[in-house]
Amino acid sequence: MDLIDGVKIKRLRVIPDERGRLMEMLRCDDDLFIKFGQAYITTAYPGVVKGWHYHKKQTDNFVVVKGMMKVVLYDSREDSPTKGAINEFFMGEHNPILLQIPPYVFHGFKCISETEAMVVNFPTEPYNYDDPDEFRVHPHDNDIPYDWARKDG
Known part of the structure; x- marks a missing residue:
């Protein structure tokens, strides 16, 4: 998949042992780290769509830590080399990634798991x-x- 201009992905490493697991999400020494604004969680119940929105200043850093989400991006930026592009990401317990979303890129998500899904965001x-x-x-x-409908086939 060709990524929308400015979008970045970091594959997250899960370290399991007999006690549980550890997964680092964002570090200040990561190549994609910009700055820290705050950290919060947002959730969605099965089948619920939250979107669309964009930011003018803020870069988002999404990690789905519970369940699975379909996160979708749309590039409507007039001056972007990827204007009109759409990216879909299936993120969560079965695909642990950090998704960095730059300003002015529309984004939204849909819970695709059978239980509530939870996103942690580290915006700038x-x-x-x-x-x-x-x-x-x-x-x-x-x-x-x-x-947003499910695509079978």
């Missing part, structure tokens, strides 16, 4: 309650050429 900016850096469109009624 803290959330500004008075002036949120979040610009939304409806998940299904919009100009983004993507259908």
Whole structure:
């Protein structure tokens, strides 16, 4: 898959032993580390779509730590060499990756596991309650050429 310009992926290493497991997500000495704004979790119940939105300042760093999510990106940036591109990522317990999403790239996700899925995000900016850096469109009624329905076959 050709990645949208500015999007980066880091494969995460899971270290299991008889006590459990350890998985580092983002380190300050990673090549893709920019800066730390805050850390938070967001969840979705099975079949629920959360999206679409983008940020003007913030870069997101998503890791799905419970369940599975289909995370979808859409590049609507006029000056981008990948304008119009869509990327799908199946992330979570069965595919532990960190997905870095640059500013102005629309993104959303859908829980595709049988139980609630949980995303940890490490954005580069803290959330500004008075002036949120979040610009939304409806998940299904919009100009983004993507259908959230499951694709069999």
